[in-house]
Amino acid sequence: MQMEDSSMVSGPPLRLVMQWIDEMWAQESASVAFDVKEEGSYTMNKELPAFCAEEDFQLLEPLRARQRKSYDGESRFLSPRPVIVVNPVSLQPSLRSKANCLKASPLANCLKTCSVAVRLLDADGSPLNLPEQAHLFGPNGKDTLLSVPHKRTPPISVKLSGKIGLRALRLGFTIDYETEDGEMGQAHMTSNVFHLARERYAGKRVLSHVNMLHRNVKCE
DSSP states (O other), X not given: OHHHHHHHHHOSOHHHHHHHHHHHHHHHHHHHHHHHXXXXXXXXHHTSOSSOOOSSEEESSOOOSEEOOBOTTOOOOOSSOOOEEESSOOOOHHHHHHHTTSOOOGGGGTEEEEEEEEEEEETTSOBOOHHHHTTEEOXXXXXXXXXXXXXXXXXXXXXXXXXXXXXXXXXXXEEEEEETTOOEXXXXXXXXXXXXXXXXXXXXXXXXXXXXXXHHHHHO
16 A cells, blocks of 8 residues: 555656656647748748839739730730830829829939830749740830830830740839939849649641641632
8 A cells, every 4th residue: 555655746747747748848849830931931932022112113913813825826915005104194093003002203203214124033033034025026115215204114015925935924124214313223122923724725726737738729
């Protein structure tokens, strides 16, 4: 009876206690690591908004989330065609609410010249390499001038080659300007992320072309 009382007082073996402490420590460490990872992910997403709300300039409208590639003989431009404007600008009533949160730019009344260059970015906002940049092209090139009197660019007509792989992309805008006082400046903006739609009718188009040739041969 004395031995039983002694074992009850002594409690569980030290080995089990240490094992329990190790398990609790492992769970706590995993929880902290998960929280840090989640916080880092949130910070990264926070630094990449739908499109950059640049203080001096803005993208008039976001791009459609799904875009089509332009194959040989086609003119499928990215839609809507990007327009860069200076803040503040006179917007259509349907677009005014989107600009309410943007600050008025001191450049609005002192711009002398302004040009905009467009390039391809990946979903994280990093520029694609030079060979991949060649997949973005347009009838007037990838550079345009911002009209100082109108404080906006014309719609920028650019399209993506049918040879570019399916992936998530952004457009990047590099804006170089000079003020009436001779001050030179540069601003950078990114569009929202868009995805390239899979070409469903490419096979049918080729097949139709083959059928047409076959019919022509028969007619001859």
